[in-house]
Amino acid sequence: MSSVPVLIPLPLDEPFDYAVPDDLNLAPGDLVEVPFGPRQVIGAVWDARPAPDKPVAAVRLKPIRRRLDAAPLRPPLRRLIEHLAEVTLAPLGAALKLVLCVPAALEPPAPKLGLVVADDAEHRPAPSAARRRVLAAVGDRVPRSAAEIARLGGVGAGVVQTMLRAGLLVPAPLPEPAEVALAPDQGPPALSPAQAAAARALCERLRSGHSVTLLEGVPGAGKTEVYLEAVAGTLASGRQVLILLPEIALTSQLLERFALRFGRPPAAWHSELGAAARRRTWRRVADGREPIVIGARSALFLPFPELGLIVVDEEHDASFKQEDGVPYHGRDMALARARLETCPAILVSATPSLDTAWRMGRVAGGTGKPDDDAHPSAILLPARHGGSAMPEVALIDLRRDRPPRGGWLAPSLRAALGATLAAGEQALLFLNRRGFAPLTLCRACGHRLRCPNCSAWLVTHRQRRRLLCHHCGYNRAELDHCPDCGTVAALVACGPGVERLAEEVRALWPAARHAILTSDNPASPSAAAALLKAMREHRLDLLIGTQIIAKGHHFPDLTLVGVVDGDLGLAGGDLRAAERQFQLLYQVAGRAGRAERPGRVLIQTHLPDHPVMQALAAGDKERFYAEELAERQDARMPPFGRLAALIVSGRDLQLVRRFATTLAREAPTEPGLRVLGPAPAPLALLRGRYRQRLLVIAAPEVDLPAALRPWLKDRKRSGSLRLQIDIDPYSFL
Numbered sequence: 250m251s252s253v254p255v256l257i258p259l260p261l262d263e264p265f266d267y268a269v270p271d272d273l274n275l276a277p278g279d280l281v282e283v284p285f286g287p288r289q290v291i292g293a294v295w296d297a298r299p300a301p302d303k304p305v306a307a308v309r310l311k312p313i314r315r316r317l318d319a320a321p322l323r324p325p326l327r328r329l330i331e332h333l334a335e336v337t338l339a340p341l342g343a344a345l346k347l348v349l350c351v352p353a354a355l356e357p358p359a360p361k362l363g364l365v366v367a368d369d370a371e372h373r374p375a376p377s378a379a380r381r382r383v384l385a386a387v388g389d390r391v392p393r394s395a396a397e398i399a400r401l402g403g404v405g406a407g408v409v410q411t412m413l414r415a416g417l418l419v420p421a422p423l424p425e426p427a428e429v430a431l432a433p434d435q436g437p438p439a440l441s442p443a444q445a446a447a448a449r450a451l452c453e454r455l456r457s458g459h460s461v462t463l464l465e466g467v468p469g470a471g472k473t474e475v476y477l478e479a480v481a482g483t484l485a486s487g488r489q490v491l492i493l494l495p496e497i498a499l500t501s502q503l504l505e506r507f508a509l510r511f512g513r514p515p516a517a518w519h520s521e522l523g524a525a526a527r528r529r530t531w532r533r534v535a536d537g538r539e540p541i542v543i544g545a546r547s548a549l550f551l552p553f554p555e556l557g558l559i560v561v562d563e564e565h566d567a568s569f570k571q572e573d574g575v576p577y578h579g580r581d582m583a584l585a586r587a588r589l590e591t592c593p594a595i596l597v598s599a600t601p602s603l604d605t606a607w608r609m610g611r612v613a614g615g616t617g618k619p620d621d622d623a624h625p626s627a628i629l630l631p632a633r634h635g636g637s638a639m640p641e642v643a644l645i646d647l648r649r650d651r652p653p654r655g656g657w658l659a660p661s662l663r664a665a666l667g668a669t670l671a672a673g674e675q676a677l678l679f680l681n682r683r684g685f686a687p688l689t690l691c692r693a694c695g696h697r698l699r700c701p702n703c704s705a706w707l708v709t710h711r712q713r714r715r716l717l718c719h720h721c722g723y724n725r726a727e728l729d730h731c732p733d734c735g736t737v738a739a740l741v742a743c744g745p746g747v748e749r750l751a752e753e754v755r756a757l758w759p760a761a762r763h764a765i766l767t768s769d770n771p772a773s774p775s776a777a778a779a780l781l782k783a784m785r786e787h788r789l790d791l792l793i794g795t796q797i798i799a800k801g802h803h804f805p806d807l808t809l810v811g812v813v814d815g816d817l818g819l820a821g822g823d824l825r826a827a828e829r830q831f832q833l834l835y836q837v838a839g840r841a842g843r844a845e846r847p848g849r850v851l852i853q854t855h856l857p858d859h860p861v862m863q864a865l866a867a868g869d870k871e872r873f874y875a876e877e878l879a880e881r882q883d884a885r886m887p888p889f890g891r892l893a894a895l896i897v898s899g900r901d902l903q904l905v906r907r908f909a910t911t912l913a914r915e916a917p918t919e920p921g922l923r924v925l926g927p928a929p930a931p932l933a934l935l936r937g938r939y940r941q942r943l944l945v946i947a948a949p950e951v952d953l954p955a956a957l958r959p960w961l962k963d964r965k966r967s968g969s970l971r972l973q974i975d976i977d978p979y980s981f982l
């Protein structure tokens with residue numbers, strides 16, 4: 250009896266050997282059922298590995314039970330799983346779990362049964378008139394549902410059931426519904442000369458195997474229409490396309506645009522998909538029947554057999570970074586998969602991440618540094634499609650132009666909003682803060698309402714009459730007295746959230762139709778889509794929202810954008826704070842003046858001299874990128890060095906401290922590697938666990954995962970303590 254290694258989708262570092270029964274012919278990638286402890290689990294036959302020192306005799310190995318009737322995992326996907334585990338230090342089995350995330354899809358779906366006329370029906374005793382009608386109506390022997398047979402025969406359901414019992418009709422599998430083929434040539438759009446040139450250049454790259462292209466253009470430049478032509482080109486060659494998006498909220502809009510272009514919407518893939526849809530889509534992708542998938546980062550791990558193109562839309566978006574479980578970056582993994590599949594990747598953004606801009610040679614002073622043979626290049630769409638101008642951006646210096654007491658809108662912003670509404674145009678107020686107020690304190694004793702599980706303040710959500718922790722979800726009813734000193738009616742809300750802004754808007758312009766849009770308000774994606782539609786169709790005058798309104802949306806009558814707190818994202822000051830705030834405000838600004846009427850953007854700030862504010866006011870993206878890149882280079886921060894965050898957490902502060910200190914003491918001492926900390930994390934308490942952080946800073950020539958592996962191996966858990974390893978971290982909380 251021979252044996253094969255089988256990788257199991259559990260947090261295990263290695264595959265296990267299993268005996269192969271003689272009647273089973275297995276190859277790497279095959280999906281199999283194996284005994285694992287007391288359970289039967291599904292795993293993947295893995296590639297042969299170097300022989301261990303003491304091989305287990307095949308006779309002592311447990312046998313594989315069966316092979317599943319599902320397409321095997323192809324080599325590029327197996328290599329992606331290995332790559333993911335290698336660069337994140339995650340267990341190999343945990344990486345496999347991202348692929349085998351829908352176990353039910355690994356079994357062929359049970360065929361749906363209908364009814365068909367029995368072969369010997371004509372030899373049966375003479376049927377009634379009703380039965381004869383049925384036999385005549387479905388004499389073509391195509392299986393149909395009982396309801397359809399009753400309808401065609403013009404009889405009641407009882408007649409069909411009687412005929413089934415009499416053996417005149419017999420069960421038969423229903424045929425699969427006919428596939429609606431995509432029509433890549435349907436509705437070819439009218440592209441501007443610049444768009445057409447960009448589309449030609451993109452399609453040119455489809456022919457040459459693996460490549461990475463940055464498609465950059467201001468909001469409204471028509472980037473989607475351009476990459477849709479590359480999608481059409483890929484479909485024409487019979488290969489599949491994967492489009493990655495940072496947020497589910499954007500998916501439905503893009504599905505509609507794809508439906509207009511290709512005759513039917515493609516498959517969607519994200520966390521809100523129901524179990525049946527997940528199973529169906531996973532299987533259809535694996536069988537090569539789903540030509541296009543639009544999805545969140547987890548769609549990266551779908552088993553495409555013929556992947557021909559990956560598009561990462563809004564590539565700069567930080568939500569491509571997975572923070573829990575296996576902490577990978579969706580964009581980086583997309584590039585890895587494109588390389589392994591030998592297919593092109595297109596990164597799309599109005600404000601590329603600094604990292605991408607640098608790699609693509611887009612920043613003055615930075616030289617392109619392709620890390621493989623991908624021949625990176627950038628394609629620029631300089632103007633807005635249809636010729637509308639980018640909006641004019643002006644700063645409101647809050648130190649001089651102060652909002653009146655109890656308000657958050659400066660007099661000049663109030664005046665501009667009033668004029669916009671009076672002219673029958675739409676406005677948007679941007680404040681990246683959910684709820685009513687970020688902090689509540691007691692006027693009598695100074696007590697601040699905090700989350701009991703986290704080092705964070707409780708946020709008042711007045712519409713729900715609750716106090717919420719935005720980190721752990723803790724919530725309680727609003728209070729009428731101070732929990733510390735007991736004084737009644739002494740609690741005051743400090744600072745604005747979107748709900749408080751809505752109050753101010755209501756007081757100033759009672760007749761204006763306004764709404765709030767945040768990630769949790771309205772609660773359902775369909776309600777949020779309805780709200781966006783109302784804004785597009787000008788059934789709303791003013792929209793108040795958080796970063797969810799920043800991108801993708803096109804509101805023709807929107808001419809004024811007011812940024813209520815331009816400095817908010819700069820607080821805390823982590824590595825990417827300035828970059829992120831620039832990208833966010835640039836995107837928000839891009840909502841204004843998308844049609845014939847010109848747009849205006851007013852940004853309230855206490856820091857009008859900050860490089861982010863200066864760059865936004867001057868409309869000088871290039872200068873901001875160049876300055877930011879120079880600063881990173883001086884500090885040897887990414888992309889000129891690499892970081893890894895180590896977070897030790899546990900319920901006992903002393904144990905957490907001791908473990909973190911030991912970890913720091915035993916840190917590797919190789920050149921080019923520095924370890925800072927431990928120090929209490931900014932969120933020093935999260936969900937009841939104390940947290941200490943270490944930061945590893947590595948020179949670019951250091952292979953960071955390889956340098957960390959021997960040090961951190963077998964340390965991820967010790968008793969109640971947990972060590973979280975985040976290579977190339979985006980969160981520094």
Ligand SMILES: [Zn+2]
Pocket residue numbers: 691692693694695696731732733734735736739
């Ligand atoms: Zn008090």
Ligand SMILES: [Zn+2]
Pocket residue numbers: 700701702703705718719720721722723936
């Ligand atoms: Zn909390």
